[in-house]
Amino acid sequence: MGDQAQSLRQLVGGKTEYSVSRSSDNINLQSGSLLGARVIAVTSGKGGVGKTNLTVNMAIALGMAGQRVLVLDADLGMANVDVILGSRSKKHLLNLLEDGVELEDVLMYGPYGVNYISGGSGIEKAADFTYEERQRLMQKLSRCGQLADIILIDTGAGLGKNVMDFILAADEVLLVTTPEPTALTDAYAVMKAYSMYATQQNLRLVVNRVYDEAESREVVAKLQQTSERFLNMPIDCLGYIFEDSAVMRSVRRQTPFLAAQPGSVAARCIQAMANSVLYGSRMKVKRGWKGFLRQIFDFSR
Numbered sequence: 001m002g003d004q005a006q007s008l009r010q011l012v013g014g015k016t017e018y019s020v021s022r023s024s025d026n027i028n029l030q031s032g033s034l035l036g037a038r039v040i041a042v043t044s045g046k047g048g049v050g051k052t053n054l055t056v057n058m059a060i061a062l063g064m065a066g067q068r069v070l071v072l073d074a075d076l077g078m079a080n081v082d083v084i085l086g087s088r089s090k091k092h093l094l095n096l097l098e099d100g101v102e103l104e105d106v107l108m109y110g111p112y113g114v115n116y117i118s119g120g121s122g123i124e125k126a127a128d129f130t131y132e133e134r135q136r137l138m139q140k141l142s143r144c145g146q147l148a149d150i151i152l153i154d155t156g157a158g159l160g161k162n163v164m165d166f167i168l169a170a171d172e173v174l175l176v177t178t179p180e181p182t183a184l185t186d187a188y189a190v191m192k193a194y195s196m197y198a199t200q201q202n203l204r205l206v207v208n209r210v211y212d213e214a215e216s217r218e219v220v221a222k223l224q225q226t227s228e229r230f231l232n233m234p235i236d237c238l239g240y241i242f243e244d245s246a247v248m249r250s251v252r253r254q255t256p257f258l259a260a261q262p263g264s265v266a267a268r269c270i271q272a273m274a275n276s277v278l279y280g281s282r283m284k285v286k287r288g289w290k291g292f293l294r295q296i297f298d299f300s301r
């Protein structure tokens, strides 16, 4: 798994290998991209907990903060980034395996300033790549590291090999969970696998669909205690996202909530988390009274 993780890290232009490929390929990098992009994988144990919404809306928030962001939809075959964006790409990541298809052909300059590479949908899930296929993907994708300051990778859920490869290859991992016991159990399974295989551990939790901050704190405390006790791995929390009907509405309209409802509590949570990603600030978003009333009386949920 280590070798695969290394080649994937090279594939998306991660920091460590960047300097290696720089000397061997003699690429003339401009200042500012010398370290390559910061690669952040968004993952979860249980499916449907909010990864794609977090990824896309975080990309918009980081873009608004002046970062060059690229989203790589790595939920191969079941990709949803374009669905959430209301966009459509003709070609996707796996098309790069074909002769004559280059990065320009798969790189989408999507709406709301989100640049992304689709993982394709309606195609069979990618089996493990062969060595030649990995080399080909790596060579064609290597320039992504220069095109972006931050690469956000939306992975599939669970412990599949492709998912593990991506999370082990990333500089940072955001593990999304909801407070449901099933989601927590599955999140713990990811933490366990990550603690076993990651050479440099850097995993933070995002608790989605909470009703108040206390609920998020409770979830984080549970996972932190279990992680420290059984995995000997300290974990941190990046933040939380309130249960908010704006999310479901925006998915239905195929317009990310950060663009459609920037004042919604979910959007404010994402903005606060983007600040945490960039400046390490602690997030503090309150639902507020209006939000509280909306939550209680909004029957469109």
Ligand SMILES: Nc1ncnc2c1ncn2[C@@H]1O[C@H](COP(=O)(O)OP(=O)(O)OP(=O)(O)O)[C@@H](O)[C@H]1O
Pocket: 044, 046, 047, 048, 049, 050, 051, 052, 053, 054, 075, 080, 156, 157, 208, 209, 210, 241, 242, 243, 244, 245, 247, 248, 251, 266
């Ligand atoms: N904060 C939230 N408030 C209310 N509903 C939410 C919230 N976050 C997510 N949802 C609901 O959960 C659904 C699934 O979200 P999303 O597609 O982002 O999950 P996912 O983890 O990417 O799923 P998959 O594992 O299938 O890729 C959304 O369409 C929305 O209806």
Ligand SMILES: [Mg+2]
Pocket: 051, 052, 053, 075, 080, 154
């Ligand atoms: Mg998804």
